[in-house]
Amino acid sequence: MDIATQTPETHTFIDHVMATIRARIAARSLLPGDRLPSIRGGARQFGVSNSTMVEAYDRLVADGTISSRRGSGFFVSGHTAPLSIAQIGPKLDRAIDPFWVSRQSLDARPEMLKPGCGWLPPDWMPTAAIRRALRNISRSKDTILTDYAPPLGLMALRQLLSRRMAGYGIEAGPDQIVLTDSGTQAIDLLCRFLIKPGDTVLIDDPCYFNFQALLRAHRANIIGVPFTPIGPDVDAFARLAAIHNPRLYITNSGLHNPTGTSLSPMVAHRILKTVEENDLIVIEDDIFADFETSPSPRYAALGGFDRIIHIGSFSKTLSASVRCGYIATRPDWIDGIADLKIATGFSGANLSAELVLSVLKDGTYRRHMENLHARLSRAMDVTQTRLKSLGITPVITPDAGIFLWCRLPDGIDAAIVARNALVDGVVLAPGNVFSISQSANNLMRFNVAQCADDHVFDILARAMQT
Known part of the structure; x- marks a missing residue:
């Protein structure tokens, strides 16, 4: 197309095609070496003329974004672009x-x-207890201050967490618990362990926004389940599970974020029935458990660990600076999760685990x-x-x-x-x-x-x- 004959509208179409292709490359929907649609195929896909498609491709070739191979078509150039999570999903x-x-x-x-x-303001947190625990730890064995933690994390804290979960009716021995550096790291490890790019994951709509961001980083297909004042919409959950064949459902159990809702027993039982029927796995994020004044139902207590994974942390109630979370799951998955933890972080925050244990066990917490x-x-x-x-x-x-x-x-x-x-x-x-x-x-x-x-x-x- 002669530049002199291009209209402002044509320029807009060309820019749109170029911007969309660049965004797909940034989001890794298109990888180096991937073949792009033909001129005619691209024109149909974008709803533009063949000449507009030719001009867009020519400009992308000129700036090195794509390459042209005679007789073969157009291909994405270069190395894999740095991942841009913000480019994944709708703008x-x-x-x-x-x-x-x-x-x-x-x-x-x-x-x-x-x-x-x-999170809570600093003056709402137990800073005096944290300082006291730090002083006590500073006088303890040198290994606590210097050594790596074992793969599953500090045994004494895992034993304490096991007893705490029993108070919610959740039966998890210390060997079914892996300590992590946060609740977010727990979900990240579980996504690495359980899903691959393109797998479908259900989340609540609305839900904690970082669930979306983390799942986009894992290239998951995210589907929202409408959330009601008593929990997820059970009919919508069943319908979406049947249509999309999801691998995971990620949710808050006690005191849902952002709604503050507590799960009703009826809803919990119906969700678990659908989970069983559709071979789903539930990641139950219980980070707000300790804010409850009367415990609400837990999926892990009602359904056991065959399909439920229970996670939590102390960032909201103790300190966001002391990074310590945990995963409780079925025994045969523990080694695989621990191996991933070593591969991606080598070891956990041993000092943080000791500090959390110190505050939890003396009644201060x-x-x-x-x-x-x-x-x-x-x-x-x-x-x-x-x-x-x-x-x-x-x-x-x-x-x-x-x-x-x-x-x-x-x-x-x-x-x-x-x-x-x-x-x-x-x-x-x-x-x-x-x-x-x-x-x-x-x-x-x-x-x-x-x-x-x-x-x-x-x-x-x-x-x-x-």
Whole structure:
């Protein structure tokens, strides 16, 4: 096509084709050496003319993105591009991108307010107990301070975790538990162990946003299950399981993130029936268990470990800086998971495991959680009242925990509110961050422990008006 005859519309089509091919290469949907569609095939695929397709390919050849082989067609050039997780899946507005929320929260200046983050403020954590434990550990054996941990992790902590899980009706011996550096590392190891690129994984819609990000990194096909005030929609779960033949279902059990929902026994039993019928594996993330004041059903307690994997950590209740999580699973999978742990990290954080054990075994942690339950209950009541004065209403009122999943007044987009509030130094968590279907634009998650400052509500009120 002669450049002089190209219209602005033609340029737009060419740019679109080029940008789409580059995005597929960045997301590793196209790898070096992969053959691209023919001119005619590409034109049909993109809905453009043959001449537009020729021009797009010519430009990509000119900048080295693809190569042309006479008589064979066009191929992706070069080496594998660095993985760009943000390019996997639909392109999202930056204000509703889970990495945007994570980075704003993690990079926030000390004076910024973070009602959208997922952790407690420092002065809510048992820092005195942590300092005491560190002092005690510093006087212990040199091997604790210097050596690698065993493959499954510190035995004494695994024994304690086994007893704690028994309190929820979960029967897991110490040899069925692998310590990890976090709940996220636990899910990463399990994805490496159980799925391959292209496998389908079910998640709740809405759900913790990093489930989506991690699954995209593993090149999974992600399907959302609508989530209700009593757990996943059981009919939708059964229908999606039958249609998509998923390998995994990843969910929170107690105190679902972001909704704060507790699983009902009826829903749990029906989900387990579908899991059995469809040869599914459930990863049950129980990271918020200790926030509960009365335990809700656990899939691992009801269904055992044949198809259920139970994971947790202490990042939310003890310290995010002390990295310590765990996996509890069936005995015949332990060695394979431990081998992957060695292959990808060699050893766990032995010092962190010793610190967690020290705080858990002396009664300090139990007293800390009792105080935390009372403090969070008060914060939940105050935050709901303040939000309702702005026309923001909880979808449900949780029994416990740190999150309120709320609906904004009609016509207000949570992503726009989040962008506006950030200008004034407040980090919010708009609903579509958590929704694979992008159906939560009028919803927002609030961390009640991070809402004590009056400025949160003043800035939120202004952000909803602009």
